[in-house]
Amino acid sequence: MNTACSKKPLVSRRGLLKAGIVVSLSSALSTVLSACTTEGRPAQLTVAGGEPGGFYLEFSMLLAESLQRYEVAEHAVVVETGGSLQNLEFLRTGKADLAVALADAAAQQTQGSTASPGQVLALGKVYENYVHCVVRKDSDINSFAELAGKTVAVGQPGSGTSLITPRLFNAAGLTSATQDARNGVATITVKHLGLNSGIAALQQGTVDALFWSGGVPTAAIATAHRETGLKLLDLSALVPALRSSYGAFYDRVLIPADSYAGIDAVWTVGVANLLLCRADLEDRTVSRAVKMLVEHAADLIPRSSVGVQFLSPELLINTAEIPLHPAAAAAYRELHG
Numbered sequence: 001m002n003t004a005c006s007k008k009p010l011v012s013r014r015g016l017l018k019a020g021i022v023v024s025l026s027s028a029l030s031t032v033l034s035a036c037t038t039e040g041r042p043a044q045l046t047v048a049g050g051e052p053g054g055f056y057l058e059f060s061m062l063l064a065e066s067l068q069r070y071e072v073a074e075h076a077v078v079v080e081t082g083g084s085l086q087n088l089e090f091l092r093t094g095k096a097d098l099a100v101a102l103a104d105a106a107a108q109q110t111q112g113s114t115a116s117p118g119q120v121l122a123l124g125k126v127y128e129n130y131v132h133c134v135v136r137k138d139s140d141i142n143s144f145a146e147l148a149g150k151t152v153a154v155g156q157p158g159s160g161t162s163l164i165t166p167r168l169f170n171a172a173g174l175t176s177a178t179q180d181a182r183n184g185v186a187t188i189t190v191k192h193l194g195l196n197s198g199i200a201a202l203q204q205g206t207v208d209a210l211f212w213s214g215g216v217p218t219a220a221i222a223t224a225h226r227e228t229g230l231k232l233l234d235l236s237a238l239v240p241a242l243r244s245s246y247g248a249f250y251d252r253v254l255i256p257a258d259s260y261a262g263i264d265a266v267w268t269v270g271v272a273n274l275l276l277c278r279a280d281l282e283d284r285t286v287s288r289a290v291k292m293l294v295e296h297a298a299d300l301i302p303r304s305s306v307g308v309q310f311l312s313p314e315l316l317i318n319t320a321e322i323p324l325h326p327a328a329a330a331a332y333r334e335l336h337g
Contacts, residue, residue, distance in 0.1 A: 057078070091120050134202065135208065255267075
């Protein structure tokens with residue numbers, strides 16, 4: 001074997017975090033990696049992740065570790081992103097080979113397309129995302145309707161949160177606009193803030209509520225709750241209107257009691273989260289990735305998770321309107337009959 005192609009040591013999650021998650025390889029190393037494979041494995045796979053403190057990034061780091069550990073690829077790296085919409089863009093433009101994204105975001109971006117190089121297909125449903133509407137515990141806001149006239153953080157552009165939040169407002173019959181466009185007309189003033197900046201604004205009182213779509217518990221929200229004291233609003237009444245207007249991507253799901261210490265169980269909106277790939281990803285790599293998902297599911301569950309439906313073999317193939325990569329479909333048939 002060429003020594004330049006020998007197996008590289010795994011990078012731990014702690015090491016990735018210290019490195020800032022966005023892995024920037026030198027041009028010399030990139031040249032070596034792109035030139036070599038072992039036993040048909042790609043030299044490198046790039047995974048589009050998410051924001052620090054969120055499940056996307058934690059899951060993506062676990063995924064990259066497993067892709068390398070179980071020899072799906074010689075090397076795997078994770079790229080920090082704004083979330084679902086940006087992840088889909090990274091797949092389409094070749095900046096990533098694999099990505100996690102919400103089913104509603106993926107459907108919006110891929111409807112009407114056919115599988116061809118550079119487009120997007122699914123490897124499986126990997127977990128459920130829970131829409132959080134977070135307010136301070138000392139707030140007098142106790143229902144979604146009481147957000148009228150308030151200022152809320154709705155996710156940064158490129159995130160799945162930024163897609164679903166206006167849909168929630170529409171389902172509730174509320175209008176919204178940014179501060180600059182408001183002109184005294186909009187019911188809700190929105191700020192396009194990501195998870196961490198949104199939490200900071202909520203703690204400082206510059207926004208009244210934070211929207212976030214992620215796993216349970218989301219680490220950054222759990223930390224903020226310990227520091228400030230938070231509560232979650234019930235969004236489940238909006239599910240029928242969401243399904244009627246936007247499709248059957250949305251379900252009524254329960255955030256269990258004490259997912260965030262001392263907070264009662266809350267019903268909310270759930271959206272399937274998918275592991276996606278470029279349509280031109282090589283069949284052998286796809287097959288190996290599916291086998292890894294099925295046989296090593298326990299390695300891919302974020303340690304903080306109290307959610308269910310993580311990598312269930314019965315649910316992996318339930319990718320809503322996003323078709324499976326043909327090699328993934330073949331692998332599931334072989335594994336499950």
